[in-house]
Amino acid sequence: MDTAAEVVVAVPAGDDAGARTADLYDWQAAMATADGLRLFADALDGDGHLPADADGRIICEHHEDWTVLNAPDAELVSAKHREPSSGAWTTIKQLVDKGGLAHLFGRWLALDEKPNVRLVTCAALAPGDPRKLAKVTALLRDQATGCELDAPTVTLVNEVAMGFAKELLLYRDGLPKEWQAPAEATAKTCVVSDAHGQKVCSFLAVLFIDDRRPHREVTEHAAPSMYMQPILDKLDRRDVPASAVWEAVLQLFRVRMRAQGPVPDGALPLVLVTSSSSGGATSAFEVRRALLPRTIDVHDIAIAIRTALANPLGYMPLAVPAQLSKLSIKMARGGCADTSISRAERLRSDFKRYWRERGDGVPGSAADRYAMERTFLRVADEATSEVRTATGTWGSPFWIALASHLDRLRETGSLDGLDNELALGGICELAARCEVWFSPRFDVKGEIARLRAERTAKP
Structure with missing residues (x-):
């Protein structure tokens, strides 16, 4: 295993706790989607076509919240949403602990120090030590490319690196033994060796802090223009709403964040898998197979984008009707206007009253x-x-077609004395009983329950 990508894929992850966070916050999936779109955009050629050999992919909830792979390179990404009320990252200790840099450091060590690492957050770095940390990461990358650092800069780098190493030693949780200070150690008594400082410098040289992501409250509205519109511009498809195409790609990442993506061989069992006496071949094979439901490559993203470009209305957010009835939800899913939905509800009510007055007992x-x-x-x-x-x-065309068909039946006297409006109300009653649909079939009860829960959760 020579490359960072090979190490990341072959080595099992230490935990899978990030999936619980993805269930709670759609924000993580959105931020991973933005990274996926960056890979896709970088892979496009000058004519906006994706080469067949493009290799960029993202593995969700593996080692970190997601891992970016591109040919031999790999990058572990930790995504930390921070509420506006919590403010900026004000100390190195916060970044090490709540910001997840200690966990990133531990995984980097476990993966032979080969991948790059990145912190994605919506909170800014406060003046002082946090901004110095970000500055030092850039300085160390410059040094790695051959730039000479002057004496004051070297002093700054050493100061920040030793301070960062001390916070790692005091963090203790989950790090190797040599990175755990004695239980009785404090910030004043903790001893940081030169070896600790050098290792931290190597880590900081591959650390990127991306602190300009939007807060979750605005992501739904800001992400399409921030992350999808540049793709559509590059593809010369400004005629399609960015929000529709964004939703199509985001759905991929929502599913993969829960390790529920498709697997080529489905649930077929493993048979005749060759293995060495140590079981290493089998283990590596099983790790790769387990990663398939978590993986999105640039070709998956291309398919999602093409599908949304061909069918943008299928990914546009639904306008939720005021009345959460089966009929209104089904018509809304079919794209019917609010006026049509209101009319349908009234016609259905008129039809039911008609039959009550006529008397079912006759x-x-x-x-x-x-x-x-x-x-x-x-x-x-x-x-x-x-x-x-x-x-x-096709809900709106269907609504219009119903009226046309009923007009013809009315002319032939086939409605048994009913006028067209009452007959249309009868069809609406059948729709409320799930015998007529304004769109492909879906879980109406589940959709009503979800919308009611959303309304209850809103302040």
Whole structure:
């Protein structure tokens, strides 16, 4: 294992705690999506095409919140959202502990010190030690490229490196034994050796602090223009809303953050897997296989973008109707206007009142109703066949087609005395019973429960 990418893929991760954070915060998935789009943009050629041999990919929740791989290179990324009320990162200790730099350092050591590492955060670095730390990382990278550092700069680098090493030693949790100060050690008594300082300098030379990400409250609105619009500009597709294409790619990362992505061989068992006597080959194979549901490569992103460009309406956020009924939710999913939804709810109510007044107990009325519902279903079936598309939303064309079909039935006297409006209300009643759809079938009850929970959670 010579390259950083090979080490990252072959070595099992020490924990998987990050997946719980991804469940709580969509922000992490959004920030990983931004990194994926950066890989995709960098891989495009001058004509906006993705080369077949493009190799960039992201592995979610492996070693850190995600890992960026590009050919032989690898970068571990720790994403730390910080609420505005908490303010900026004010001390090195905060960055080591709450900022996750200690965990990054531990994983970097475990991976033979080969990957780069990065902290992604929405909180700024406060003046003083935090900004000095960021400055030192840049200085050490300059030094690695052959730049000479003057005496005052070397003094600054040593001061920051030794201070950072001390915080690591006092952190203790999960780090190798040589990086754990004695239990009784304090900030005043903790001894930092030159070896500790040198190792920290090597770490800081590959550390990047990205502290300009948006807060989660504004990510939904800011991310499409910040991260997707430049891609669409490069592809010369300014005719499609960036929010729709962003949502398509974000869905990939939401799924992979939970290790639920597709696997080429599905749940088929492993058979006839060759292994060495030590089991090393089998272990490496199983690690790579386990990473498949967590991995997104630039070709996956390209497919998501192409799909959204061909079908942008399918990824546009739904306008949630005021009334959370099965009928209104289904019409909203189909892209019907609010006015159409309100009209449909009223027509459905009128139809139900009509049958109550007519009296279901009157002999023959039940049979009449069943016959009428069969007519309504035939009308809905024919209208669906006319307007349904493989992509996009077709609820509004379907609503218009229903009216046209009922007009023709009215002219032939096939509505048993009902006017067109009451007949349309009857079809709406069937839709509320999930016998007629304005879009591909989905979990209506689950969607209503989700929307109710969102409304309850809003202040």
